[in-house]
Amino acid sequence: MKEFTYTIQEAVGIHARPAGLLVKEVKGYQSTTTIIKDDKSVNAAKLMALMGMGIKCGDTITVQVEGPDEDTAGPALEAFFKAHL
Numbered sequence: 029m030k031e032f033t034y035t036i037q038e039a040v041g042i043h044a045r046p047a048g049l050l051v052k053e054v055k056g057y058q059s060t061t062t063i064i065k066d067d068k069s070v071n072a073a074k075l076m077a078l079m080g081m082g083i084k085c086g087d088t089i090t091v092q093v094e095g096p097d098e099d100t101a102g103p104a105l106e107a108f109f110k111a112h113l
Contacts, residue, residue, distance in 0.1 A: 029094040030102030034109045041084035059095025
């Protein structure tokens, strides 16, 4: 399992547009990506669940990537977060 923490920089947090981009990115990998904030966690491929987390600018989240392509997906998703969120 690959894991990293990230503090959201996007002004609107993980809301409609950024959440849609993230779901699309996550679905490009076989691995399961989980977003954890406080004591809640969701599968990052589930748009409504992701938006329901209420992740705002300045929130720190943990991203876990587990599966057959985690070695590729983990760093790619971390770069995605830095570029888009």
